[in-house]
Amino acid sequence: MPTGVAIRDVREHLFAAAERILVRDGAAALTSRAVTTEAGVAKGVLHRHFPDFDGFLADLIxxxxxxxxxxxxxxxxxxxxxxxxxxxxxxxxxxxxxxxxxxxxxxxxxxxxxxxxxxxxxxxxxxxxxxxxxxxxxxxxxxxxxxxxxxxxxxxxxxxxxxxxxxxxxxxxxxxxxxxxxxxxxxxxxxxxxx
Structure with missing residues (x-):
C-alpha cells in the first residue's frame, strides 16, 4: 500500500494478514515483516500501533x-x-x-x-x-x-x-x-x- 494512503481499520487489516499467513504457511512463517508485506503496508505501521510483535499477537488472540x-x-x-x-x-x-x-x-x-x-x-x-x-x-x-x-x-x-x-x-x-x-x-x- 503506498505511503500516505489511509487504512480504515489498521488493527483488523493487520490481524487478517497474520491469520492468512498462519493458515497458509504456519507459525514459523509469521514475522512482523511477513505480516506487513501480506497487508501491503510499511513495516513501521505495525510498530506504530503495537508495542512489539508479541504484543500484536497477544492483541490478535x-x-x-x-x-x-x-x-x-x-x-x-x-x-x-x-x-x-x-x-x-x-x-x-x-x-x-x-x-x-x-x-x-x-x-x-x-x-x-x-x-x-x-x-x-x-x-x-x-x-x-x-x-x-x-x-x-x-x-x-x-x-x-x-x-x-x-x-x-x-x-x-x-x-x-x-x-x-x-x-x-x-x-x-x-x-x-x-x-x-x-x-x-x-x-x-x-x-x-x-x-
Missing part, C-alpha cells in the same frame, strides 16, 4: 477470544431447542475453523507470547479455556432444562469435547472436519449424559 462472546450467547439461547448434539456441533464446527486451530498452534510455538498471555489469562490455554467455559455454560443450562442427566458434569464434558475437537481439527490446514465428523465425536462424548 484477545480480539479473537472477544469474538467468542456472541457465539456463546447464541449457544445459550439455543437451550431447549433442536438437539444438544446439533447445537454443540454447530458451535464447535464454527469454533474449530482453520484460523482458531492455527492460533492455538501459534501459542504453543511462541514461548514469549505464551508467557505474555498467561499474565492476562492465567487459567489454561487462552481460546481453548474460553471455549471450555462457553461449552460448560451451555451444558449446565441444558442439564438444568432436563435434557442432560442430573449427575452430568458440564465442566468435564466441556473439557472432553474441546480437547477432542482440537485433536480432530489439528493438522488439517485446508479442510477442517465437517459437521458430521464433529457430531460423531460429540455423540460419543455426551450420549451417556443425554436424557
Amino acid at each position: 484477545d480480539d479473537r477470544i472477544a469474538a467468542l462472546a456472541p457465539r456463546a450467547a447464541a449457544l445459550r439461547e439455543s437451550v431447549g431447542t433442536g438437539t444438544v448434539v446439533g447445537n454443540l456441533a454447530g458451535a464447535m464446527t464454527a469454533l474449530f475453523n482453520s484460523v482458531a486451530v492455527a492460533l492455538i498452534g501459534l501459542m504453543i510455538f511462541r514461548d514469549d507470547l505464551r508467557a505474555r498471555l498467561r499474565a492476562a489469562h492465567p487459567g489454561g490455554v487462552p481460546l481453548l479455556a474460553d471455549a471450555v467455559a462457553m461449552i460448560a455454560s451451555y451444558l449446565a443450562l441444558e442439564r438444568d432444562a432436563g435434557r442432560l442427566a442430573p449427575d452430568a458434569d458440564p465442566q468435564m464434558l466441556a473439557y472432553t469435547l474441546i480437547g477432542s475437537g482440537h485433536l480432530l481439527s489439528a493438522g488439517r490446514r485446508t479442510s477442517p472436519p465437517d459437521e458430521h465428523e464433529v457430531s460423531r465425536m460429540i455423540t460419543a462424548v455426551v450420549a451417556p449424559s443425554l436424557r
Whole structure:
C-alpha cells in the first residue's frame, strides 16, 4: 500500500494478514515483516500501533477470544431447542475453523507470547479455556432444562469435547472436519449424559 494512503481499520487489516499467513504457511512463517508485506503496508505501521510483535499477537488472540462472546450467547439461547448434539456441533464446527486451530498452534510455538498471555489469562490455554467455559455454560443450562442427566458434569464434558475437537481439527490446514465428523465425536462424548 503506498505511503500516505489511509487504512480504515489498521488493527483488523493487520490481524487478517497474520491469520492468512498462519493458515497458509504456519507459525514459523509469521514475522512482523511477513505480516506487513501480506497487508501491503510499511513495516513501521505495525510498530506504530503495537508495542512489539508479541504484543500484536497477544492483541490478535484477545480480539479473537472477544469474538467468542456472541457465539456463546447464541449457544445459550439455543437451550431447549433442536438437539444438544446439533447445537454443540454447530458451535464447535464454527469454533474449530482453520484460523482458531492455527492460533492455538501459534501459542504453543511462541514461548514469549505464551508467557505474555498467561499474565492476562492465567487459567489454561487462552481460546481453548474460553471455549471450555462457553461449552460448560451451555451444558449446565441444558442439564438444568432436563435434557442432560442430573449427575452430568458440564465442566468435564466441556473439557472432553474441546480437547477432542482440537485433536480432530489439528493438522488439517485446508479442510477442517465437517459437521458430521464433529457430531460423531460429540455423540460419543455426551450420549451417556443425554436424557
